[in-house]
């Protein structure tokens with residue numbers, strides 16, 4: 001059978017990954033969640049382990065996904081509309097809750113119109129592939145997310161110009177080089193870069209795009225994928241645009257699956273672009289939307305974020321992030337500046353990164369070790385992600401484990 005031959009080839013390749021030290025660890029299986037009690041945030045039970053874990057590796061930055069009101073909202077919408085969407089929207093119609101969510105997302109980000117997709121990955125693919133023409137050059141930060149890299153491949157632009165991470169002089173050089181070469185430019189960047197929680201200076205990037213706009217017949221479009229920023233960053237959770245006070249972002253992509261605590265992706269932009277995407281975005285046209293229950297719950301998350309309570313959660317998140325960062329520094333660990341709840345502990349050594357992650361795990365803390373080739377050599381780190389449901393005592397416990405490690 002052909003599959004046996006292929007199985008052997010694939011198993012050999014997996015063996016090579018193992019030899020190279022780049023094989024991914026088996027995934028942990030979470031089998032139960034212990035709700036917050038006393039001074040503790042939630043704890044997670046994992047198959048094969050007796051102890052309970054604090055999650056310091058979740059993207060659910062506001063800790064909304066376990067809330068009673070979120071769960072009840074999903075239950076009510078599911079009872080009303082059923083569990084799944086049934087088909088793609090242009091065939092069997094949109095649920096009113098999908099449209100309402102799109103309108104509210106556009107309002108939240110102060111954009112003309114919104115459109116939801118099954119994930120942010122699918123959003124970026126759908127948007128970029130639709131907007132790239134044979135006369136488009138895409139200018140992209142070297143550390144942009146994998147969905148942007150694949151969108152550039154699928155979109156087949158005239159050329160891709162990649163600038164070194166956050167190097168705005170090189171970004172200008174790329175635009176200079178593109179003059180006279182194409183009709184349309186798409187400058188694309190992550191808002192928050194998820195490995196270290198650093199942000200793109202969107203205020204400066206949008207000024208540069210504006211300066212070069214006149215040199216291209218169809219202009220210089222600025223597209224930002226702020227999946228890690230929306231909901232969790234900026235004074236009111238409106239992400240990197242708010243944090244940098246940027247004025248000229250044309251197309252914003254966000255996820256409903258991180259700070260919003262639900263699932264799905266979206267874009268907000270001009271009415272004309274959304275109208276065009278309805279005709280052209282293949283990951284929208286040929287793929288189901290999120291379920292009505294998810295849409296209703298994302299809407300609920302948006303209501304929470306924009307309420308007084310949302311402000312309190314965001315300010316608690318910032319306080320916990322600060323407490324953890326300051327704690328790391330006082331224990332003699334290296335971290336990087338920034339306010340985003342991704343907190344990197346820079347170890348700068350592969351073996352020690354793995355050792356610390358193992359020690360944390362043995363002591364009931366889940367965090368992500370990032371080694372080469374995920375990060376450049378010398379930048380090996382442990383990525384901690386703070387959440388609005390972490391308590392002071394959770395943060396202090398994780399710091400106490402790291403203190404223990406130092407003393408070994």
Ligand SMILES: Cc1ncc(COP(=O)(O)O)c(C=O)c1O
Nearest residue numbers: 119120121145194225227255257
């Ligand atoms: C910049 C960026 N875009 C997209 C995604 C994917 O988000 P989703 O899970 O909604 O597809 C991520 C997730 O890590 C991300 O960091």
